[in-house]
Amino acid sequence: MTTLHPLTQYTSTSHRMAxxxxxxxxxxxxxxxxxxxxxxxxxxxxxxxGAYIVVGNHSSHLDAPMMFTLLPSDITDNLATGAAADYFYRRRFVSKLTALFFNTYPIERKGKIKKSSGRGLKTQDGPSPAAGMTGRLLKAGIPILxxxxxxxxxxxxxGEFKAGAAALSQKLGVPIVPVALIGGYDAMPVGxxxxxxxxxxxxxxIGAPMHAEVDETVEHYNARIRACVAAMRATGHPHTGEGAEAA
Structure with a gap:
């Protein structure tokens, strides 16, 4: 029987203060x-x-540090973000360090399955202890990035937005907080x-929280979210979000 990755880190007062x-x-x-x-x-x-999903454009390794240092403390005190299990969770030291700085949780990519070990997560056949972490956190009232x-x-x-955040927001009834990051690529481009x-x-x-409209498709909602982020990125000023037109 697989033991799921614990949620203690994301609800602990001592972790939050650290x-x-x-x-x-x-x-x-x-x-x-x-x-x-x-x-x-x-x-x-x-x-x-409570639970909500912060979404932003991604152009630099500066993006996560910008999010976690410039967003209000009321947001970042509890905000969690996914990190590739096969990269950041292979070694306990690395996973602990990234967890302290960015309150990370493991996510799977490229179909790799992991199992908990004394040194972190390792590849092994069977259900993943990191399975469903995003949904589990949101259901526990933890906001995610x-x-x-x-x-x-x-x-x-x-680039184009994958629809996962929009789908989660719609399914669980939690708002999207759209955020535009400006200047990261010029300051620290890929490579x-x-x-x-x-x-x-x-x-x-930071834009105003957004919600899916009644009978709105995930695709249209996702396009509205992207349009809002794009508008803020272009103007350098907040957008109400709800009035954004899907491209």
Missing amino acids: RRFIRRFIARPILSSVVAPSVEGQENVAGLE IFPEGTRSRDGRM TFWPKRGRHRVKLV
Whole structure:
């Protein structure tokens, strides 16, 4: 019988306080030393509680650090994000480190199946302990972060959004929080391992929470979410979300 990956980390007060300390005294100072960050739209998520899905465009390794240091603390205190089980969860030290900085949970990719071990997760036939983590977290009231493009942009342009986040939002009745990340590609494009010199300007723009409309298809809802993120990315200002036109 397979033991599912525990949810203790995501509900623990001590874990939450440790992550808050790291964000404030380690991650945020490091980010501010290599880029010039700004954020707009915090009022759109004031008082937001429970489960929701933060979605954003993905163009740089700076995206996750930007999300976890620039979003309001009320959001990042509980926000969890998926990390490839076959890469980040092979070694216990790496998995613990990424969990502390980004509150990660394991997700499977390329059909690889994992099993818990003293050194992390290892490949083995059978059900995965990481199976269904995204849904389990949302049902437990834990908000999650998803980059719907699935991979970083290779040329700075925003790609198509996979419909997984929209489908989860619609199925579980949780809102989508659209976020646009601006400047990450110019500061740290694919193929680089550290931001360029000169403290490039980067910006996080937070839109108003979005919900699926009555009888709306997942495809149309997903297109509306993408249109909202694209509009904020183009203008550099928050969008209400609900008025975004699907492309």
